[in-house]
Amino acid sequence: MRVLKGDLVEVITGEDRGKKASVLRILPRKDKIVVEGINQVYKHLRRDRKNPQGGRLQKEAAIPMSNVLPVCPKCDHGVRVGYLAKEDGKKVRVCRTCKTEVGKPF
Numbered sequence: 001m002r003v004l005k006g007d008l009v010e011v012i013t014g015e016d017r018g019k020k021a022s023v024l025r026i027l028p029r030k031d032k033i034v035v036e037g038i039n040q041v042y043k044h045l046r047r048d049r050k051n052p053q054g055g056r057l058q059k060e061a062a063i064p065m066s067n068v069l070p071v072c073p074k075c076d077h078g079v080r081v082g083y084l085a086k087e088d089g090k091k092v093r094v095c096r097t098c099k100t101e102v103g104k105p106f
């Protein structure tokens with residue numbers, strides 16, 4: 001897993017390119033993720049008893065996981081990461097440029 005829930009990521013392609021935000025949800029089977037405030041779409045709500053006015057709701061739609069990179073705290077932008085096994089068996093992601101740990105161990 002290159003990107004985990006809660007990670008700060010940078011969008012590297014599309015309309016939201018250059019924006020940084022945190023990952024809300026991972027859809028592993030589709031290789032997609034939902035990122036806070038990114039790729040907002042309006043969902044139109046049908047008029048019904050609960051919602052007599054109808055209306056619309058702004059919501060994030062999933063984007064391909066390959067459209068983002070995890071943000072390195074030192075480089076301060078999205079970076080390619082490598083993996084490193086820690087002594088306790090957990091793995092960490094490290095920035096390929098400066099070797100700083102990126103995000104939480106997993």
Ligand SMILES: [Zn+2]
Pocket residue numbers: 072073074075076079095096097098099100
């Ligand atoms: Zn870095």
